Structures are given as structure tokens and as C-alpha cells.
Amino acid sequence: MGKLALAAKITHVPSMYLSELPGKNHGCRQGAIDGHKEIGKRCREMGVDTIIVFDTHWLVNSAYPHQLRRPFSGRLHQ
Secondary structure (H helix, E strand, O other): OOOOOOOOOOOOOHHHHHHOOOOOOOOOOHHHHHHHHHHHHHHHHOOOOOOOOOOOOHHHHOOOOHHHOOOOOOOOOO
């Protein structure tokens, strides 16, 4: 069992891939792409050998911080 080396709330939205291709979306997610590269760099510098991703729906992480939503009660509202 190891120790936690780094924790990050990250996005993996499809537009990240589209952002790397030529076209109207080129560069639109450069900040997220740069962030992923920085996380990789930091992990390599710390000698991290395992990365675990707890995935949430991509929309939650793509410009919609879940901390800012209305309170959730766990019940369906009709």
C-alpha cells in the first residue's frame, strides 16, 4: 500500500481531443490540456507509479463546478 502523492479534480471532456485538431475548436481547451501535462510532470517527478481516476460525468467537470449547484436532497423533484 502506497501513499497519496497528488489529488486533482480534472476534466476529460471530448472537446479536449477536438481542441488538438485543426478546425474551429482548435485550442479551445488548451488550459485543460496544459493542466493534464502538468499533472503528469508532477507525478513523474514524485516517482508515482500508479494513477487512479475516480471519474464523474464529464459535464460536471467542464465549466460546471458541482460545488455551485443547488443543494441536492437525494429525492426526485417533479
